[in-house]
Amino acid sequence: MTADPPLVLDVDGTLTRPEGWGIDPRVFDPLREWDAPVVIATGKAFPYPVALCHFIGIPELVVAENGGVVYTGDDVFFTADREAAQAVTEEYRAAGYDLGWGEEDTVNRWRETEIAVNLDQPLEPLREIAARHGLEVIDTGYAYHVKDTDPNKGAGLERIAEHINIDLKECVAVGDSVNDVSTFEAVGRGFAVANADEMAKAAADEVLDEIHADGTLAVLERVRGTR
Numbered sequence: 001m002t003a004d005p006p007l008v009l010d011v012d013g014t015l016t017r018p019e020g021w022g023i024d025p026r027v028f029d030p031l032r033e034w035d036a037p038v039v040i041a042t043g044k045a046f047p048y049p050v051a052l053c054h055f056i057g058i059p060e061l062v063v064a065e066n067g068g069v070v071y072t073g074d075d076v077f078f079t080a081d082r083e084a085a086q087a088v089t090e091e092y093r094a095a096g097y098d099l100g101w102g103e104e105d106t107v108n109r110w111r112e113t114e115i116a117v118n119l120d121q122p123l124e125p126l127r128e129i130a131a132r133h134g135l136e137v138i139d140t141g142y143a144y145h146v147k148d149t150d151p152n153k154g155a156g157l158e159r160i161a162e163h164i165n166i167d168l169k170e171c172v173a174v175g176d177s178v179n180d181v182s183t184f185e186a187v188g189r190g191f192a193v194a195n196a197d198e199m200a201k202a203a204a205d206e207v208l209d210e211i212h213a214d215g216t217l218a219v220l221e222r223v224r225g226t227r
Ligand SMILES: O=C(O)COP(=O)(O)O
Pocket: 010, 011, 012, 013, 041, 042, 043, 044, 045, 140, 141, 142, 143, 144, 177, 179
């Protein structure tokens, strides 16, 4: 009897179409049919990965907001609060800058533990203000995230693993950016897609030849039944 290893999957850059945007529909069936837990670990606001699990048709196991929010399927944990990040972005706005998402800002509307800023906005003043407030800014290649230095995806995964009783050393992860480094450090086998940034590539056990969902689909083929 062979079994599939548990999976930890990033979203942007990892489940996306090779063009870079939008979930690649080819990942839906293999993930729904996977016979082990699938954790979605993302920088996106909490409702996005919950909705993704819902629409794929898999149990909701979610690390959101770069570890600020963790959902074990039973309980939600918050490991940071939004206020500190909010104070940074208010100062950024007062200095004449903008978050870059338009008036209704659905990127941050339901974000509970950090604030994301559009990549087309100036980074240096944001970094400078965040540092004065004791926060950090990480660049995922999809957004700048103003966050507490503490939470990360890896710590969130540990909480989920404890709750659903899986061994992180048996887990296979795929990711593409600096916010996946802690994931790669936490799991047994970490794969960086070919479009990954240098930090993710350095932390991964292996860098794939394929980009985006092509890379993730290649990993699924390789690790299916290898636990
Ligand atoms: O929200 C982002 O900036 C990136 O999201 P990801 O962690 O799913 O790639």
